[in-house]
Amino acid sequence: MAVTRPVDAQSHVYLVDGSGFIFRAYHALPALTRSDGAPVGAVQGFCAMVWKLLKDLKGEDAPTHLAVIFDHSGVTFRNALYDGYKANRPEPPEDLVPQFALIRDATGAFDLPCIELEGYEADDLIAAYARQAAEAGARVSIASSDKDLMQLVNDQVTLLDPMKVRRIGREEVIEKFGVPPEKVIDVQALAGDSVDNVPGVPGIGIKTAAQLITEYGDLDTLLARAEEIKQPKRRESLIEHAENARLSRQLVTLKADTPTPAPLESFGAADPDGERLVGFLRAMEFRTLTRRIEEALGAGPADETGDATAPIDRSAYKTVQTLEALDAWIARARAARVVAVDVETDALSASAARLVGVSLAVRPGEACYIPLGHSGGDLADGGGRPEQIDMASALGRLKPLLEDPAILKLGQNFKYDLAVFARHDIHPAPYDDTMLLSYVQEGASGGHGMDALSERHLGHKPMSFKEVCGSGKAQKSFDEIDLKTATQYAAEDADVTLRLWEILKPALARSGLSTVYETLERPLPAVLARMELSGIKVDVAQLSRLSSEFAQKMAEAEEAAFEAAGTRFNPGSPKQIGDILFGEMGLPGGKKTKSGAWSTDAAVLEELAAQGYDLPRALLTWRQFAKLKSTYADALKDAINPQTGRVHTSFALAATNTGRLSSSDPNLQNIPIRTEEGRKIREAFVAEPGHVIVAADYSQIELRLLAHIAGVEALKDAFRAGQDIHAMTASEMFGVPLEGMDPMVRRNAKAINFGIIYGISAFGLANNLGISRDEAKTYIDNYFKKFPGIADYMEAMKAEARERGYVQTLFGRRIHLPSIRDKNPSMRQFAERQAINAPIQGAAADIIRRAMARMDAAMAKAGLSARMLLQVHDELVFEAPENEADALIALAREVMSQAPLPVISLSVPLDVDARAAATWGQAH
Template sequence: MTKQHLYLVDGSGYIFRAYFSLPKLTDPQGTPVGAVHGFTAMLWKLIEELNAAEAPTHLAVILDAGAKTFRNDIYPAYKANRPPAPEDLVPQFPLIRDAVRAFSVPCIDQPGVEADDIIASYALAALAEGFNVTVVSSDKDLMQLVQPGLDIFDPMKNIRIGRDGVIEKFAVPPEQVGEVLALMGDTSDNIPGVRGIGPKGAAELILEFGTVDNLLANLDAVKRPKLRDTLAEHAENARMSRILVSLKDDLPLAVPLADLTLKDPPHGPLGAFLTKHGFRSLMAKLGREMEADAAGPEPAPDVAFTHKDYETVTTSERLAWWVAEARTRGLVAVDTETDSLDATRAALVGVSLALEPGLACYIPVAHKKGEGLLAEAVEQLDIPTVIAALNPLFADAAVLKVGQNLKYDLIVLRRHGVAVLAPYDDTMLLSYALDAGRGGHGMDELSAKHLGHTPIPFKAVTGTAKAAITFDFVPLDRATEYAAEDADVTLRLLGVLRDRLWREGGTRIYETVDRPLVAVIADMEIAGIKVDRAALARLSAAYEVEIAALETQIFELAGGPFSIGSPKQLGEILFEKMGLKTGKKSSKTGAWTTDVTELERLAGDGVEIAAKVLDWRQNSKLKSTYTDALQAQINLATGRVHTSFALAATSTGRLSSNDPNLQNIPIRTEMGRKIRYAFVAEPGHTILAADYNQIELRLVAAIADEPALKAVYAAGGDVHALTAQEVFGEVTRDTRARAKTINFSIIYGISAFGLAQRLGIDRGEAARYIELYFSRFPGIRRYMAETIQGAKDCGYVSTLFGRKTHLSMINSKNAGERQFAERAAVNAPIQGTSADIIKRAMARMPAALADAGLTGTRMLLQVHDELVFEVADAEVEAASKVIKTVMEAANLPAAPLAVPLAVEIGTGASWGDAH
């Protein structure tokens, strides 16, 4: 007879993990259910995986009944520093209990005690009845329970912890963990412990003295006088802490052990629960079909993830079978494994393929075993063999290739000699076209959201911190489970997301804007841009001199040296030592506020030291973030910097640049502008910068249908001069500058307070400017009001090309959240349409340049409203015409505008010279 095995699930950890890792969702009744959905998916996954592995016989979910327990009677401040549960999580607690019961799993809590106490009581009772017991939790306190027959399963790290694991973590066996916890205390639970004693010191003392009581009874034997005095001073805290960390393990069992028998989830109650709360992807796991909802995903295939069924391909015969089968089916999901996140440097370690849900493989090519010079290859195919087999498949126009963040895989494969050609789909971009503003678009999040499945975490196979390894050292069995699952998940996501695309109006933005950019951006990242290391080094030296001079001036003004980079010390200098009276303190830390807004306010009031600190911060940031860092990021093989463009990172459709971020190089100061001069062309080439002129203001004029603004753009006039005339009654250098600030501020929904700060005027005057602006340009006020109302009605706003930005907080009862969403609603159609236009230009650019025979011209960067090219000197004139033509017509024919787009071209030996 199989031995009975009880699993006790610490439900609180699952709840908060679900709440903070998943987007905010509401059910058809308007109740928040993001945490409920995540909890349900994770519990279901746990039950499935346990059934597939160990087939537990009994299972229960244990929850906390309330905040106050017997420990508060012992120590009123117990857990007093914990913030209350988030407002939108509170109504989800009873729903989570409903979810557990819908699985026919007991959900147990008890007033006056904690979930840990209930777990301890059930665990010991089950052990006494001859059960094996596993506690599912990441809570270190529960490690006290580990003993023969009882282990811990940490779902966050996907590892089991027995006696050896406890000793590895605490340096003491499980029976002494409570003693260590009592000495070290716990800030999250507000357990005082003994001040100054951490985990290592606590373990050393307990290994020597055995228990807290024995330690306190033998303080004379503690060798270090200071430690001895500390222990004597905090002895009562230590004794009380020992009581607080002890688990109450003798509670009566509210539900008998026999009633914890694990059953298959009953379709009726579970289906009713999922239907009520609109969990469509989870309904699919029951094999049910639901009526399609225009805003909801279609059910996912009812196929479990069985990792042991994935194949490790190590022979040419099996590789040939997978390639042939993929070409026969006309569909393959692909994912690459590498030794680095930098696609332009990463070495290929393996490739995974999936042909249908559950049918997936991993093809290792560069795995090793051993370390350092002793590392040796494992049994696997060599890279040339795999490349030769995959090239015909990935170039086949009759096979749809599917990836998640496919750009990364395209770059890696291309660098290793494999060209992935159309047709292809990217599940990340499909999600982006459908759900921008509804959460992230990473594979793990999409899998949990649409498939009810949490993939194996990367850290679970590579480890963390000092124990981390690169993927080429992961054993093949674990590598196969992880990598093949990625391809499998990607293939399943395609079915869910593709079916929604046409119903929810995402086809045009995906097919004509986002997907075509994958190959274009991959080319740009591979190309990179040349950087003059010597120029950067000179700038770093100049910044260093300037920083040192500013430090000397700041110390003179402060009356002595201090750490300028320390907000705490700076606050003390400004508001205590120097006696400035207008400072304010943080409600959380009690420290003086010295952020940029506060320093700018002080500088505006004539406080010289504040202005100097702002300059010091700016120069320090320029040096550390750009001139120093960029030197380290130059690829030694190419002499160029290869930024990575994120295709689905913003809610409005804009691209973002990372590693390094080339979109945030400051250009308002002379020192900042100098950085762009370090980005240079190769010999015989020129840098060309093509910049849309005031594209967002032009779009405001067109979308808001404001006659006065449309007329000035149609006539090629100066919109800032028009605003200056309308608001201030005259056009001077000063009024035009103020008008420019007003023009760009109001379209972002700035308040009178915000405009007052930007213009250095009082709030009343700023409010008058805003009102005067709207009276002169009423179309803009009308656009803003109609857009906000439309967002409140349907929950999203759209660009001219149909890109939706979802605004989950647009109807929030919290005024701050609602106002933030309203500003986003006004801005997103403008900024998003601008982003769509430049992306359409980028997608068309390679073909246009090729058709013109401009083989010496290549696109390198996209920065806000600007495209940067490297152009052969002989092609500059012709390239300028083609680039300008493509960019100025990028909106056509999909979205004709009532105002013309204008592009300004600049050229030079460097990016700086091109401006």
């Protein structure tokens, strides 16, 4: 375990180029997968390299301090200097991406500090730590053979090639570059670097650059005297590209003043915890390496879940009420390299809630609660607030821990915590979310709330909020709860989260779903937290006008209903409606519910309306406008946050079977857009002055995915050619020319295209088109004859679901269908329809998740201040300054259309419709 130890002239500091280790391990070794199919070749190679390094460093070469430094994903300050920096580098190999997180876990298993910093490269951090160590008089060894680090070599700093066990000092640098280390930067500035796309000066390589720098002394002198150079091409190139050389010098110079995320003293070297290390290696299934290290350390078999299932003792939890006690818990978290975190607030909305306290857990059974905003209970002096740390002071201590890239944070439904912390300028990373770990493995087949997971995996029922705060009119706010009870409740949440992670994370790897979690789920909580906090502006006056308009429409429908019924009644009463429709009027199709009342749901009324009855038609109209008025026109006004003046919806990540997001408080996913009145609701969502709303929507993404997955060449060709897909389908099915096509024929083809995706029956299609069932069946039969791949796909999906109990999307997400083997035919048939649609709808959901995960970084790299506000099915909604609209539209189209890459290369293009306007309705 790393310890805190002063750095002085007797110290020997080792800085390991972790990112260099990763790629060296990946390319040097053959591909390797675990029994669950997860790629782990780079993880094994990395572990072997680290173990060899630790084993070889003995005697006077033994480290007193050691840390592993990684590149942070995303853009760096160099991209701001030069857009083209590293632009030519390909995306990491598909099978390497899910191994990045596992390699960081491996670093923790070796009990080594894992250091990275957003906006900077590993080399910059290495430069900063090397400078600090050298200034303290220490020796520094950089475990890397990267030529870019050779500029750091001096009397105290050397490089160590860990594979060749070869040290690189001043003489070796001169041998490599032809100049001493202090002039390497000038040589690199002239020669450039094709790998990193550093421009340099055309026609000048390392050898020529070294000759020029040796002759002229340094880059500035060379450029100032370039006209003296005799060779014409070399002279002209230096004069013409002088600015490129100066820019290149900035790009290749490592920033020794980079802010360091952890103190150098915290890198004190110590032997790894053998039980923990061997447990990790066993979970990775590295048998030979495990045996070798186990023998060397004398470590026995490790229980991969630790003490996760040990009984929970709430009385062992601690209340932290002083900064000294808080510092001790922070130190324990740093030593553990992993900490479960949970916030307590006084409201459910993260955009409005007030922070009341924070709980931490560092090992099963070892958890604490830090009260920050309690107003009563356990009073220290018989009155006033209970003893607790000042919030600003406590958060100031917690921020470095929560943002430390070397410490893994664990949360349950962590999106909420991220949003609450963000309002205090704290941005925890990296993190794991136990709710999402469960969701990836079990889908919607089980609950993923903490209480449900605890009972399912730990056999433990946590304290409920109702037990602590009460319910109804007697319910207290959490800030009013006494600290003893608050500690038991809050610390238990963190403890249970940690225990669940110790069970669910290894199970994720065993199930072969690590890539799904890492690429589709793990990035989203932070993205959605930012979106929820951004919110969206609504026009209150427009909503008031709509409310009045809908009320008038309701009154008109109500009068029509009274006239059709021949009596006045309450149109909002299902009982009264049922008695009139089926008791008094005797309309056909009446059926009673379990309670004995007549069923009057939408399906019943729509069936009667289709038969020409006026009363059910009027009731459907009344219900439509009643919902628009209450759910949107009125509720949206009430949902406006008085502090921000905007509406802040809450997105749910683990709520649907297919991976689609849902939203609530208010629900913005179900605004009806197929009616003129429903579209008016979107007109009320507006941009701030000087800004526009940009809506970017995938065009017919599910049909495109069907064409790809089912291999329907006719549909694929049509999409590639940019044809009207519904007109093409009509032409293929009905043998009519595209030119001058009857709109009704195209409408029929459109209904079939979309209906097929949902496994529509002849009965359903007949109802949709207002035709006979026989005619609808003929349409469907003709469709399958023209596009036989679709029928094959449907049968294959149903067979796969029956065999496995689930189907998969293109990206590996599992969609569980427990009813696929149900004895009830209607339940079984419903599951079969889901088996057909779910891989398509799920793949569409996966694609937009991948797009969302990339948009923030893409906008930042492009220098845009636009914000992503909403995700509604296949659409992303942004707010941007007017002068950024065109750039944002182009960027959104690029990111969204390329979202499947590099995991999936679709055989059809993904088209994105994007528009900017003053309102969401106009932009759609």
